[in-house]
Amino acid sequence: MGKEPVRVLVTGAAGQIGYALVPMIARGVMLGSDQPIILHMLDIEPATEALNGVKMELVDAAFPLLMDVIATTDAMVACKGVNIAVMVGGFPRKEGMERKDVMSKNVSIYKAQASALEKQAAPDCKVLVVANPANTNALILKEFAPSIPEKNITCLTRLDHNRALGQLSERLKIHVGQVKNVIIWGNHSSTQYPDVNHATVTPTNSEEKPVRSVVADDNWLNTEFVTTVQQRGAAIIKARKLSSALSAASAACDHIRDWVLGTPKGTWVSMGVYSDGSYGIQSGIIYSFPVTCDKGQWSIFQGLKIDDFSREKMDATAKELVEEKTLAYSCLN
Amino acid sequence: MAKEPVRVLVTGAAGQIGYALVPMIARGVMLGADQPVILHMLDIPPAAEALNGVKMELVDAAFPLLKGVVATTDVVEACTGVNIAVMVGGFPRKEGMERKDVMSKNVSIYKSQASALEQHAAPNCKVLVVANPANTNALILKEFAPSIPAKNITCLTRLDHNRALGQISEKLNVQVSDVKNVIIWGNHSSTQYPDVNHATVKTPSAEKPVRELVKDDAWLNGEFITTVQQRGAAIIKARKLSSALSAASAACDHIRDWVLGTPEGTWVSMGVYSDGLYNAPAGVIYSFPVTCRNGEWTIVQGLVIDEFSRKKLDLTGAELTEEKELAYSCLS
Numbered sequence: 182m183g184k185e186p187v188r189v190l191v192t193g194a195a196g197q198i199g200y201a202l203v204p205m206i207a208r209g210v211m212l213g214s215d216q217p218i219i220l221h222m223l224d225i226e227p228a229t230e231a232l233n234g235v236k237m238e239l240v241d242a243a244f245p246l247l248m249d250v251i252a253t254t255d256a257m258v259a260c261k262g263v264n265i266a267v268m269v270g271g272f273p274r275k276e277g278m279e280r281k282d283v284m285s286k287n288v289s290i291y292k293a294q295a296s297a298l299e300k301q302a303a304p305d306c307k308v309l310v311v312a313n314p315a316n317t318n319a320l321i322l323k324e325f326a327p328s329i330p331e332k333n334i335t336c337l338t339r340l341d342h343n344r345a346l347g348q349l350s351e352r353l354k355i356h357v358g359q360v361k362n363v364i365i366w367g368n369h370s371s372t373q374y375p376d377v378n379h380a381t382v383t384p385t386n387s388e389e390k391p392v393r394s395v396v397a398d399d400n401w402l403n404t405e406f407v408t409t410v411q412q413r414g415a416a417i418i419k420a421r422k423l424s425s426a427l428s429a430a431s432a433a434c435d436h437i438r439d440w441v442l443g444t445p446k447g448t449w450v451s452m453g454v455y456s457d458g459s460y461g462i463q464s465g466i467i468y469s470f471p472v473t474c475d476k477g478q479w480s481i482f483q484g485l486k487i488d489d490f491s492r493e494k495m496d497a498t499a500k501e502l503v504e505e506k507t508l509a510y511s512c513l514n
Numbered sequence: 515m516a517k518e519p520v521r522v523l524v525t526g527a528a529g530q531i532g533y534a535l536v537p538m539i540a541r542g543v544m545l546g547a548d549q550p551v552i553l554h555m556l557d558i559p560p561a562a563e564a565l566n567g568v569k570m571e572l573v574d575a576a577f578p579l580l581k582g583v584v585a586t587t588d589v590v591e592a593c594t595g596v597n598i599a600v601m602v603g604g605f606p607r608k609e610g611m612e613r614k615d616v617m618s619k620n621v622s623i624y625k626s627q628a629s630a631l632e633q634h635a636a637p638n639c640k641v642l643v644v645a646n647p648a649n650t651n652a653l654i655l656k657e658f659a660p661s662i663p664a665k666n667i668t669c670l671t672r673l674d675h676n677r678a679l680g681q682i683s684e685k686l687n688v689q690v691s692d693v694k695n696v697i698i699w700g701n702h703s704s705t706q707y708p709d710v711n712h713a714t715v716k717t718p719s720a721e722k723p724v725r726e727l728v729k730d731d732a733w734l735n736g737e738f739i740t741t742v743q744q745r746g747a748a749i750i751k752a753r754k755l756s757s758a759l760s761a762a763s764a765a766c767d768h769i770r771d772w773v774l775g776t777p778e779g780t781w782v783s784m785g786v787y788s789d790g791l792y793n794a795p796a797g798v799i800y801s802f803p804v805t806c807r808n809g810e811w812t813i814v815q816g817l818v819i820d821e822f823s824r825k826k827l828d829l830t831g832a833e834l835t836e837e838k839e840l841a842y843s844c845l846s
Contacts, residue, residue: 234752243676420567
């Protein structure tokens with residue numbers, strides 16, 4: 182292996198998403214098949230034995246890229262020297278639970294972990310928050326880790342982005358690789374806005390076309406498509422009786438990979454990032470935008486036209502994020 | 515994508531190993547980053563909703579290599595046109611259960627699935643049996659699918675092989691990719707024989723025998739062996755669940771090396787139909803050291819077997835013969 186290993190932290194590593202995620206990381210899905218990895222896995226005391234079981238399995242899998250595994254319940258040890266932190270740890274949503282139900286439990290976790298990351302992580306550590314409420318957990322983490330550049334703290338909406346691509350591919354009966362440039366605006370919640378106004382599909386042996394014109398069903402695109410994507414998490418829980426670990430883990434790998442290695446030309450992806458006021462979205466919240474990535478940095482793709490329908494939806498999800506921020510702060514007092 | 519898609523069947527796809535395995539297949543871990551796949555997933559009717567949930571998640575993951583998903587409880591539909599079949603479906607071993615406890619439940623499953631595969635799979639379909647008792651399930655499958663070439667029916671001992679590599683790497687504090695050529699002989703059970711007599715470690719100067727570097731024959735002949743043999747139980751004790759992650763990963767390694775070939779100078783362990791090499795019983799599925807080339811496995815010949823090893827090879831062979839008898843009695 183030519184490259185120096187990269188240290189990747191996964192919190193909540195003994196849980197379902199962690200179990201799906203760590204073999205993906207160890208096989209190079211997150212950072213490329215030539216990038217050696219050292220995995221740091223953190224979980225809470227009651228999960229110590231299970232966490233050690235995961236470490237044993239990682240040893241048993243004889244992964245060529247996996248140079249070492251640190252499994253610990255000590256956040257300071259877990260965060261030491263990490264270049265990438267995937268914060269999965271938190272309370273999983275169960276059938277019937279609303280996201281706000283888990284908010285209060287999670288914001289105090291993220292305040293504490295902010296501190297450990299800030300003190301121990303490598304400079305320029307890239308952070309991805311997965312645990313729900315993802316945007317607000319990421320915001321709390323940002324607020325309580327002021328020395329971590331705000332551009333380095335993101336949350337996962339790639340899952341919703343991939344779900345939107347998947348729904349379009351099924352509708353169009355085309356391979357998902359031929360659809361691109363959907364956007365997920367806002368909160369990783371039921372108020373997210375899956376926007377296809379700038380999405381395109383490239384049919385086989387044909388040129389790139391707008392999704393709207395190929396689907397030719399604005400009613401579906403403005404209603405059922407939107408609600409299907411918004412509520413997909415609940416649909417998975419209903420079918421599996423468990424949260425969407427596989428697809429969430431896969432999306433986490435996609436998010437980090439594109440961030441670190443760059444997005445393909447002509448393609449953007451969705452990431453929850455600290456808002457700078459783009460597209461009339463107030464700053465001071467973590468909001469999902471269309472971004473391109475280059476040289477390890479994301480940039481919001483600017484200049485897209487926003488119609489009235491979209492404006493309303495983008496504002497509604499922003500409003501929810503402002504409410505969540507207020508609720509989060511009240512939980513912390 | 516230039517290549518034609520390969521159809522890969524996973525039975526028991528709604529279960530734990532299936533859930534770990536399908537994203538690995540869909541990302542190219544099993545057949546390479548340039549090989550499109552169509553996944554066939556089979557499970558039993560009580561798992562239909564959960565199986566559909568897995569299909570939904572595969573759609574939601576927007577995998578570039580995944581060209582289609584067939585999720586079904588119909589074994590004929592599941593087997594139609596498949597090029598690779600990974601038979602994970604069966605009863606999982608729970609804490610305290612012995613492998614023989616699950617034997618009778620599983621042999622009738624494998625008899626009926628043999629029939630479906632034989633009639634509907636693509637020609638030259640490669641089969642990997644994972645569900646325990648893996649060797650005997652594979653044997654039953656072979657016996658009841660006579661038109662599938664015996665060489666195409668294998669069982670998973672790559673998990674044990676990888677576990678053995680992992681234990682050596684931890685003992686020597688070296689990278690696991692620098693350790694090679696352990697052998698798992700025999701049954702994927704507690705009588706398996708993890709043999710390091712021909713294993714080597716890459717050092718800055720040269721490849722050196724494991725025995726020479728470890729310098730602890732008592733450990734290599736004692737604790738090392740029992741640790742590898744009983745690792746499955748140790749994982750269940752720690753996780754309260756079976757070793758899905760590492761089993762799925764080993765299944766990918768097994769198929770990948772079979773299809774794409776083993777690296778030069780390296781062999782792997784596979785449970786294959788024995789015709790008596792190394793005095794293993796003929797007519798059982800027995801794990802041997804194999805190299806793979808052009809989609810075919812070949813047993814590594816001419817390895818010297820010392821007395822200690824001979825006893826262990828015979829012990830696990832005897833267990834396989836007993837299991838074969840037990841399996842047939844279950845079916846009568």
